[in-house]
Amino acid sequence: MPIILKLATAALFTCLSLAAYGEKLRIVTEPWAPYVYEEHGSMQGLDYETTVIVFQRLGVEVQWQFLPWKRCLAMLDQGQADGALDIFHSHERDALLLYPSEPLSEVEFVLFYANERPHPAQSLEALRGLTVGTSPGYLYGTEFSDSTLFNREAAPSHEANFGKLMLGRIDLLITDRRVGQHVIKTLGLEGKVSQAPTVVSRQQQYLAVRRGAGMDLLVQRFAAELKRFKQEPAYTALSAKYGGIQAITGSGRTVEQQESSAR
Structure with a gap:
């Protein structure tokens, strides 16, 4: 057959x-x-x-x-x-x-920061001592996941992560570039949040x-x-x-x- x-x-x-x-x-x-x-x-x-x-x-x-x-x-x-x-x-x-x-x-994981507290990191080394918001169960690549340079703090949703970012409870957050842009538009955060230039990983x-x-x-x-x-x-x-x-x-x-x- x-x-x-x-x-x-x-x-x-x-x-x-x-x-x-x-x-x-x-x-x-x-x-x-x-x-x-x-x-x-x-x-x-x-x-x-x-x-x-x-x-x-x-x-x-x-x-x-x-x-x-x-x-x-x-x-x-x-x-x-x-x-x-x-x-x-x-x-x-x-x-x-x-x-x-x-x-x-395909997604591109990038970092976002509040314009009032800018952290335009161009590498993971630039995150030393900072706290990055994450989502439970997500795979961001071994370099990011295994790094001991910075702290990771999970939130129950992408919207919650952006809320914590605006309140200064985290220094940056990591999510897909297009997902981040969509959440920024939905929450009315245009002009208040920027994307760091580095791409952490592609999946x-x-x-x-x-x-x-x-x-x-x-x-x-x-x-x-x-x-x-x-x-x-x-x-x-x-x-x-x-x-x-x-x-x-x-x-x-x-x-x-x-x-x-x-x-």
């Missing part, structure tokens, strides 16, 4: 097995605008809408749930969720999770699922359909809608999208 037919058949059996038990694929994620978030009671975002389209094409129904990221990881560990959206690849998770060969997008984001019967073939089908969708005008339009977030191919090649003036 040709390999393409085998993959299609296996993916079909996976979908049928879920349907037979009246189940949907349970996917958890944390609000991570503009990649995935909820506004006016509706879920949206580049990676969310892309994933919805891909699963629709594969005939897979999905049940979505927003939770703090640490809780998302716990649900995966405990088998209470089938997968997670916008998760970074970690070798420590390979025994539990399967990752498609095609990532959804590719995936839709990963727990290992199980048929899941390895499902992620292969997901990767193939995702790669195909990225080449379509519909994806270009979707990317422009959310500010031209870069799409990363499986080979690591960046597909540049124009920044939209709408965001």
Whole structure:
């Protein structure tokens, strides 16, 4: 049997097995605008809408749930969720999770500081003795995570981190560049917060699922359909809608999208 037919058949059996038990694929994620978030009671975002389209094409129904990221990881560990959206690849998770060969997008972790207390750090060395706000369960790269030069202080949400920054309870915070820009706009902090020039790390984001019967073939089908969708005008339009977030191919090649003036 040709390999393409085998993959299609296996993916079909996976979908049928879920349907037979009246189940949907349970996917958890944390609000991570503009990649995935909820506004006016509706879920949206580049990676969310892309994933919805891909699963629709594969005939897979999905049940979505927003939770703090640490809780998302716990649900995966405990088998209470089938997968997670916008998760970074970690070798420590390979025994539990399967990752498609095609990532959804790429994030750039950068530092933000309050203009009233400027810390335009150009390297991690410049953070010596300072306190940096983080988010529980996030992977910022080994250089940042293993450094003993500065202190790290977690907050329950990105908005909370920016609140602590404005109150002077932390010196800087670390988050994705586009996420930070979105939160600054949402909280009305334009002109009050600036981004430091250094990029701490870059990470590719995936839709990963727990290992199980048929899941390895499902992620292969997901990767193939995702790669195909990225080449379509519909994806270009979707990317422009959310500010031209870069799409990363499986080979690591960046597909540049124009920044939209709408965001």
